[in-house]
């Protein structure tokens with residue numbers, strides 16, 4: 001007999017999707033259509049509402065850029081994506097990280113911390129990041145989560161999160177080996193310029209890494225910006241976000257910059273935007289969702305069973321700040337070094353599994369091995385290079401370190 005399939009929904013089997021809340025609102029018909037699209041889409045979202053409703057699958061979009069001058073409807077568009085997912089997905093399936101530098105735009109979702117939000121493990125941090133000094137740590141933690149996910153997918157011989165979760169739900173992956181159901185993580189950034197205030201080049205570097213490799217393992221980024229001119233949007237970031245929503249740009253050169261064409265239809269009505277679809281420029285319109293409807297959804301969800309806390313991102317420790325004094329070195333340093341050199345695999349999850357350590361501790365050991373010159377630096381989602389090839393060489397290094 002085949003084993004019973006696992007479902008993440010079993011975390012809260014009595015969870016009731018907040019569909020009943022929408023009846024009294026004018027947008028209820030559109031939301032019901034969205035709900036019906038659930039069966040054909042991994043991540044159904046309302047994309048546009050003109051004469052007809054356009055529903056898309058966010059899983060196919062990778063990352064998204066929303067650009068336009070102030071007060072043109074960018075935040076409205078972000079809300080329409082968020083509520084689409086809140087309505088159709090279970091708390092086990094998706095998590096959001098909001099960078100909300102306006103401080104109030106997404107505060108309505110604060111209540112959903114234990115259902116739908118992700119944050120740094122450090123208790124002082126808010127689930128919704130509104131201070132620029134938390135940006136880099138949160139991004140780095142997201143990048144670590146991404147690397148960990150890559151290790152899991154590699155171990156499971158899967159090419160993307162969908163294949164991986166299917167395999168996990170079919171009970172083909174062993175939780176004892178660190179395998180777990182992976183929820184989709186969305187980083188929602190409301191104003192890119194504010195995100196780049198502190199340490200712009202480093203933030204750009206980590207962000208590019210997440211944009212480049214995150215979507216395959218279920219980490220997707222939605223960025224909004226009103227900085228049409230200037231160098232806020234680096235060419236690297238722009239080239240990594242193929243899907244773009246463009247509101248009311250008056251200069252032809254701007255249209256070329258964001259839509260790769262100068263000839264675009266005029267946008268007259270409130271909330272209208274342009275986007276590229278199979279090489280053609282199309283017109284769309286935001287689904288102007290009422291705040292009371294968002295509140296009704298969140299209130300309904302909050303009343304239901306939740307997790308003990310938000311989804312915790314891995315701890316990020318800035319290794320440049322960590323002195324490699326002997327007394328600070330992990331007592332398992334030598335054992336870890338031997339495992340890495342013997343296996344010739346510079347992978348955190350190898351340490352984690354072989355030594356039965358938490359991911360954070362294994363990650364710290366890796367950083368210490370790097371500082372000792374045993375492994376090379378982090379290389380995005382790939383394993384680190386092992387610089388020491390033989391146990392004899394290692395022994396010399398370890399003797400020198402003591």
Ligand SMILES: Nc1ncnc2c1ncn2[C@@H]1O[C@H](COP(=O)(O)OP(=O)(O)OP(=O)(O)O)[C@@H](O)[C@H]1O
Nearest residue numbers: 069070071072073074075076226270271286287288
């Ligand atoms: N489809 C629509 N129909 C009518 N009004 C809309 C529509 N979409 C957005 N609006 C209105 O446009 C105004 C600006 O929207 P929003 O706050 O989303 O803009 P924004 O681009 O995020 O602004 P900012 O950059 O200043 O934060 C709001 O009052 C909103 O209600």
